[in-house]
Structures are given as C-alpha cells and as structure tokens.
Amino acid sequence: MEQQSKNYTILGSETSFDGVLEFTDNLKINGKFNGTINSNGNLDIDKSAVCTVDKMSASSIVISGSVTGNISATERVEMCNGSKVKGNVE
Numbered sequence: 001m002e003q004q005s006k007n008y009t010i011l012g013s014e015t016s017f018d019g020v021l022e023f024t025d026n027l028k029i030n031g032k033f034n035g036t037i038n039s040n041g042n043l044d045i046d047k048s049a050v051c052t053v054d055k056m057s058a059s060s061i062v063i064s065g066s067v068t069g070n071i072s073a074t075e076r077v078e079m080c081n082g083s084k085v086k087g088n089v090e
Contacts (some may be wrong), residue, residue, distance in 0.1 A: 013048050029065075040074070045084060 007025035011017060015031035020038070028044040033051040037043065043058040044067045045051060053069035061073045064080040071077055072090035079085055 013046075044085075048081075053087075 008028065009023065009026065010028045011031050011033065013030040017031070017033050017035070018047060019035045021027075021033070021035065022038045024039065024041050026044070029049045029051060030046040031049060033049070033053070036054045037056045037058065039058040042057070042060040043062070045061070045063045045067060047064040048060060049065035051067045051069070053064070053067065053071075055086070056067065056069060058073055060075045060078075060079045061071060062080065063071075063074045063083045063085060066084040068086045070076045070088045070090075071085070077089055079089075
C-alpha cells in the first residue's frame with residue numbers, strides 16, 4: 001500500500017480534545033478525545049487513548065485503546081489485542 005504522506009500529528013497522553021477534528025494526513029491519539037472525527041487520512045488510537053465519538057471516519061483506523069461510538073473506514077478498521085470498542089463498525 002502506498003502511503004499518501006509522511007506528515008504525522010500526535011495528540012499526546014496528557015492531551016484532552018473536545019469537538020470536531022478534521023485532518024488529511026496521519027493522526028495518532030494517545031490522550032482523550034470527545035467529539036467527531038472526519039478524515040480521509042489514517043488514524044491510530046494508542047493503547048492509552050480513550051475516545052468517545054458521535055462518528056469516527058477515516059481511510060484507515062487502527063485501534064489499540066478504547067473507543068465508544070460509531071466507526072467507519074473506507075479502507076480498513078483494525079482492532080488490536082486488548083482494544084475496547086463499543087458501537088457500530090463499518
């Protein structure tokens with residue numbers, strides 16, 4: 001698979017974000033997120049992350065942490081060992 005971009009944004013473990021988040025490259029969440037994520041990029045939810053979403057949408061989503069809410073990806077959703085997901089996955 002060809003990677004679109006090498007830009008990578010990280011929301012650190014001490015970060016808490018509430019609201020709507022939109023991005024086009026790569027995002028890794030290590031902290032807490034509450035809201036909506038709309039993206040055509042790649043999303044990585046770290047094992048320390050806790051996300052509560054109305055909707056989480058991206059090209060590729062890899063979940064190692066905890067996500068509550070509706071998840072959809074155009075390419076793939078990967079739920080790693082130890083992840084917690086409560087909601088619909090498309």
